[in-house]
Amino acid sequence: PMGTDMAQTRHRCQQMLSLSHRAFFWLVSLLLSSLIWFIAVKASDPRDEPLQRGLLIFGVMFSVLLQEVFRFLYYKLLRKAIEGLVALSEDGCSPISIQQMAYVAGVGFGLMSGAFSMINLLADSLGPGTVGIHGDSQLYFLTSAFMTMVLIFLHTFWGILFFHGCEHRCWWEIAAVVVMHLAVSGSTFCNPMYVGSLVPSYSLMAITAVWAYLLSGGSAQNMRRFLLCKS
Amino acid sequence: MITFMNNSDSEEEPCNERTSLMSAESPPVPSYQDSLQASEAGEVQAHRKRRTGSSRGPSNTADGDVSDMGVPVRESTAENEEEELTLKYGAKHVIMLFVPVTLCMIVVVATIKSVRFYTEKNGQLIYTPFSEDTPSVGQRLLNSVLNTIIMISVIVVMTVFLVLLYKYRCYKFIHGWLILSSLMLLFLFTYIYLGEVLKTYNVAMDYPTLFLVIWNFGAVGMICIHWKGPLQLQQAYLIMISALMALVFIKYLPEWSAWVILGAISIYDLMAVLCPKGPLRMLVETAQERNEPIFPALIYSSAMIWTVGMAKPDTAARGSSHQTWDAAEDRRENHRSPSHADSQMSETRSPIPTRPITSFEEEESKERGVKLGLGDFIFYSVLVGKAAATASGDWNTTLACFVAILIGLCLTLLLLAVFKKALPALPISITFGLVFYFSTDNLVRPFMDTLASHQLYI
Numbered sequence: 001p002m003g004t005d006m007a008q009t010r011h012r013c014q015q016m017l018s019l020s021h022r023a024f025f026w027l028v029s030l031l032l033s034s035l036i037w038f039i040a041v042k043a044s045d046p047r048d049e050p051l052q053r054g055l056l057i058f059g060v061m062f063s064v065l066l067q068e069v070f071r072f073l074y075y076k077l078l079r080k081a082i083e084g085l086v087a088l089s090e091d092g093c094s095p096i097s098i099q100q101m102a103y104v105a106g107v108g109f110g111l112m113s114g115a116f117s118m119i120n121l122l123a124d125s126l127g128p129g130t131v132g133i134h135g136d137s138q139l140y141f142l143t144s145a146f147m148t149m150v151l152i153f154l155h156t157f158w159g160i161l162f163f164h165g166c167e168h169r170c171w172w173e174i175a176a177v178v179v180m181h182l183a184v185s186g187s188t189f190c191n192p193m194y195v196g197s198l199v200p201s202y203s204l205m206a207i208t209a210v211w212a213y214l215l216s217g218g219s220a221q222n223m224r225r226f227l228l229c230k231s
Numbered sequence: 232m233i234t235f236m237n238n239s240d241s242e243e244e245p246c247n248e249r250t251s252l253m254s255a256e257s258p259p260v261p262s263y264q265d266s267l268q269a270s271e272a273g274e275v276q277a278h279r280k281r282r283t284g285s286s287r288g289p290s291n292t293a294d295g296d297v298s299d300m301g302v303p304v305r306e307s308t309a310e311n312e313e314e315e316l317t318l319k320y321g322a323k324h325v326i327m328l329f330v331p332v333t334l335c336m337i338v339v340v341a342t343i344k345s346v347r348f349y350t351e352k353n354g355q356l357i358y359t360p361f362s363e364d365t366p367s368v369g370q371r372l373l374n375s376v377l378n379t380i381i382m383i384s385v386i387v388v389m390t391v392f393l394v395l396l397y398k399y400r401c402y403k404f405i406h407g408w409l410i411l412s413s414l415m416l417l418f419l420f421t422y423i424y425l426g427e428v429l430k431t432y433n434v435a436m437d438y439p440t441l442f443l444v445i446w447n448f449g450a451v452g453m454i455c456i457h458w459k460g461p462l463q464l465q466q467a468y469l470i471m472i473s474a475l476m477a478l479v480f481i482k483y484l485p486e487w488s489a490w491v492i493l494g495a496i497s498i499y500d501l502m503a504v505l506c507p508k509g510p511l512r513m514l515v516e517t518a519q520e521r522n523e524p525i526f527p528a529l530i531y532s533s534a535m536i537w538t539v540g541m542a543k544p545d546t547a548a549r550g551s552s553h554q555t556w557d558a559a560e561d562r563r564e565n566h567r568s569p570s571h572a573d574s575q576m577s578e579t580r581s582p583i584p585t586r587p588i589t590s591f592e593e594e595e596s597k598e599r600g601v602k603l604g605l606g607d608f609i610f611y612s613v614l615v616g617k618a619a620a621t622a623s624g625d626w627n628t629t630l631a632c633f634v635a636i637l638i639g640l641c642l643t644l645l646l647l648a649v650f651k652k653a654l655p656a657l658p659i660s661i662t663f664g665l666v667f668y669f670s671t672d673n674l675v676r677p678f679m680d681t682l683a684s685h686q687l688y689i
Contacts, residue, residue, distance in 0.1 A: 013323050021641070033678075116679065188686065
């Protein structure tokens with residue numbers, strides 16, 4: 001009992017720590033990509049609209065790529081940590097599995113990304129104002145909320161996929177994650193035509209969810225058993 | 232109030248103890264076990280070690296927080312068990328520190344964002360006499376640097392004074408100072424805070440009710456902090472005191488001075504704790520030589536010592552009260568000049584080994600606590616609060632500073648596990664916090680704003 005209690009406590013604590021580390025890594029990636037964009041904008045003519053838009057697109061894509069790079073770096077860090085834990089433990093097996101860490105890492109990434117996207121919006125939504133008064137879409141808050149939600153889920157699933165790909169050296173899984181991230185970010189360029197961004201994002205999320213579930217060892221039988229509350 | 236503050240010449244000199252993280256008892260002397268004979272301690276230790284590797288006997292330099300990466304080297308008999316427990320407790324201790332630091336920051340940010348009083352400029356402290364209302368940038372910078380120099384020198388003088396008092400055993404003086412400080416903090420500052428909150432939300436309250444509330448709050452606080460009380464209540468009071476102190480700092484320090492002071496304080500903390508002649512290091516070492524717990528001052532501790540079957544009741548009392556002090560901060564608080572807030576020496580991490588004196592229990596509460604000085608709490612909250620107050624209404628900056636500080640704390644705890652001695656808690660966190668504040672405010676904010684206006688997602 002003491003052994004299991006110990007393992008569980010450690011488990012929880014390390015999960016929480018991993019969340020915060022992950023958030024930090026995302027933050028650093030955002031910082032670096034903003035730096036690049038900022039430099040590019042300052043170096044260019046502010047009145048040139050298409051150029052500014054082009055720079056923005058470049059900034060977004062670069063940021064997505066940097067996030068994936070940092071996800072990889074985080075994977076490396078986590079790998080070392082788990083190896084250290086395994087070396088220390090008595091029976092040679094780690095209390096935390098890499099899948100659990102992958103899940104937590106994905107959640108951390110997603111939460112940080114979601115928080116940064118939404119928190120200013122939430123603060124503004126308290127204040128006096130009218131949505132879409134200048135002719136913009138009136139569904140701004142609603143669609144922002146949905147988009148943020150889908151991104152958080154996607155980050156979680158991408159975390160699982162990415163780590164699985166790194167573990168088993170399936171490079172195509174990693175490439176798939178990067179391509180999907182770029183696709184989702186790119187689809188947001190269709191906003192305010194929300195059909196072009198929300199629908200593909202949600203369908204991608206469903207696909208990724210099923211994929212991640214299968215990779216984590218789930219199957220149709222497990223799902224049926226779970227839903228029917230069988231033991 | 233304002234005038235009082237401005238002309239403050241508070242009788243309580245704030246103590247300037249720097250915050251520092253203290254690793255688990257470095258000398259193999261149990262700090263709370265003064266009454267135990269050495270042999271008894273040795274026996275208990277040996278027995279305990281044999282029994283279970285988890286309890287860190289006084290002979291082990293237990294570092295409270297061992298992150299998953301740090302592994303202390305232990306005696307071979309219980310080496311593996313020790314390591315396991317260290318790791319187990321390491322992560323737990325980090326979380327035990329995350330929660331209070333987060334709570335303190337949340338209180339400060341919530342107050343800053345809602346109560347306008349704390350963001351209005353209403354004079355400056357006596358310790359920062361130079362005004363920043365000058366038109367030229369160079370002059371402003373110069374004034375803030377001068378303010379910083381004055382503030383830091385006051386802090387240094389105070390710390391040295393405190394160390395001298397401690398060295399020459401003027402305990403009564405120190406205790407009186409601390410009590411006066413906490414008195415002022417718990418009553419006066421709380422009254423002001425409550426007044427401002429009620430004003431903001433337009434809630435009417437009559438004086439008798441106010442008196443009753445403040446009296447109860449303050450009296451219970453004094454008892455909890457200086458004497459005995461439930462651990463969580465004591466922790467809650469310490470968090471509130473730190474938040475109040477941080478709010479005072481945020482209000483009365485001019486902008487640029489605040490940032491320069493934060494940077495300078497981290498450097499001072501680093502030097503005071505690590506240099507051989509640093510005042511804080513001397514304080515820690517003196518306390519350890521005398522086998523006394525360092526100060527009943529402003530130290531947040533996250534666990535209780537369970538002394539089971541104590542032969543000497545006062546040891547038990549001492550044991551439990553050891554955890555419950557942390558009142559020292561008042562010193563800081565009292566000062567009208569918040570400058571001394573950071574004087575808290577934070578012994579951050581000394582896990583207090585629980586020791587059953589009767590070694591029959593196999594599992595007495597293995598609550599090892601970690602200790603963090605209140606000065607650390609205060610300066611972390613000042614950084615986040617300033618970010619919330621001055622970052623052009625942007626929440627991203629606040630969030631970024633918050634994450635940066637937590638990561639810095641994590642890293643510091645990791646270093647503590649590796650080095651196992653008193654470490655300063657401020658430098659890494661404050662550096663990260665400052666870097667992230669300035670970079671997020673100037674680089675990330677325009678980027679995120681542009682993205683949000685086009686509703687793009689990354």
